[in-house]
Amino acid sequence: MTDTTRIDRLFKILKAENRPALVTYFMGGDPDYETSLSVMKTLPRAGSDIIELGMPFSDPMADGPAIQAAGLRALKGGQTLARTLEMARAFREEDDHTPIVMMGYYNPIYIYGVERFLADAKAAGIDGLIIVDLPPEMDEELCLPALHAGINFIRLATPTTNDARLPKVLENTSGFVYYVSMTGITGSALPDTSKVSEAVARIKGHTDLPVCVGFGVKTASQARVIGAAADGVVVGTAIVNAVANVLGPDGQTTADPAEAVATLVRGLAEGVREARVAVE
């Protein structure tokens, strides 16, 4: 199967430290390439452990209004899949240890060409992929070629993924499992946290992979609660909103987006670091 990736190595370290990972999503190219690259660079400095690099798509059918808008801003700013890969390459020039997971939809990759994409992604230092519209039934499209190329394919499990289906979802998953803590689009309200820990325990009954939980986490205290039960806390919409909040009506920045994101992420990172302490 896959060689050990930066993701595998990170979770080993965090396990020894007994703390969950902070996984941060941002939209590549929002609102433009340079600004977005500075946001990316600030994430690990502010305490993010894993970066999810959003690939904009014109029709993000599982995303809420915030990420839809971010994707459209990025596309308007000239972002393409080639430029998103370029962004990862530029980031890697100064950071060779923070895992990068590219997240988005299949069509831009399909059009780019699967083999060419995997080769370029590997060369750019990409560690994993989350492709929203490729369920296990479609594994031959990209999941199996990615595993073959040494890139983790991270699958989403949801409240609708019952025990009968979990083994199929987990079969070719590597890196970590991304548990979407509710049905619905990104950015919706956070559900009952006790249900989240139940669900994490249920998934862990089927796999040794780390389980990260996302959808709806916005504040440090939420991150702390989720982090007590999960191996990682994913924050997306809140970060995308932090960028959007410093954009004027024409998309010009009214303050530094990287600084706005850094402030948010520093708080979240503290929350995550207190997670296990808080319960003990």
Added chain:
Amino acid sequence: MNEPVAPNSFRTGPDEQGMFGIFGGRFVAETLMPLILDLEKHWNAAKNDPAFDAELKHLATHYTGRPSPLYFAERLTEHLGGAKVYLKRDELNHTGSHKINNCLGQILLAKRMGKTRIIAETGAGQHGVAAATVAARFGLPCIVYMGATDVERQAPNVFRMKLLGAEVRPVTSGHGTLKDAMNEALRDWVTNVEDTYYLIGTAAGPHPYPELVRDFQCVIGKETREQMLAAEGRLPDMLVAALGGGSNAIGLFHPFLDEKDVAIVGVEAGGKGLQGEEHCASLAVGKPGVLHGNRTYLLQNEDGQIKDGHSISAGLDYPGIGPEHSWLKETGRAEYVAIQDQEALEAFQLLTRLEGIIPALEPSHALAEVMKRAPKMDKDRIIVVNLSGRGDKDIFSVAKHLGMDI
């Protein structure tokens, strides 16, 4: 059903993965997978259940008004001076288009699955009206997603849906047309997985939708076959139908796919011409890609971002196409052509004047292709064109294009 299956039959798809060759499939978020598998299970049971078939037939007869006539368009034929032109008159259906065939089938399926809330997407509003109609008939709440641009240009259908008790939710994301309405319907479905049935309007989307919508629309082709044998004692030489997503076309075509002497022609919206961006001819100038749960021909840029189409007809205004049509194009079994806005407008007026039938702008595209082909064919040849909808909904936009005030 008892027709022999040739080794090279065109009627056996999709396969177990929901594929027609490389097209189709189940490209959806994990949240939806269990629902789609559940739908497939119920669909497989329903299609083999005589009681389901009987209920659907009863409704088709007494509610929709089937069979729809196969009408010999004598004056149009005379005017064109070539092949005999027959119209399959699905515009006479209750609600005014072929959309009701699919909606009745799917609402019975929803009921069977115990779903209590219906969602649908609509472009021109014909599917929205049909969905709202069956929801009213079966007493289920219905939410229709409609692009904000379409809500404005299709005001009469919006009002109809509201009268029928549906809630119309304007979609402002993207460009506010059918593609965006479909994204929003999928978002609703992802959020309300427990109680909601997504009543999709065309033979596209994730498996099993392309198959089940096709099967519900195949009543068009099956009737045509019987009616043509009764009228002429033989099968037609050519079938012509317009395509947005392609449900009326696949409904007419599918029962004839293995009749190698029957030529099959699908007509896409050529808009203002295929050279520019203002058309919806995904088969003619698009390329295969993945959107809304299936792989099919799509209008897209070199980065795989989906483009917005343009057509005078909101019902054809979709950048994709049902996956089975993509496969029929690739295999060469069907031919696909494009007709421009102006040509469709001319056909609209011609049929109205010659036959006293006001067609919708969607089948006007098919009629325009017939106007090109019939004169070049011998008088003993027969063309069937699917008159999939009536034009009442289009009189305002036609008046605008003709520079008239009403």
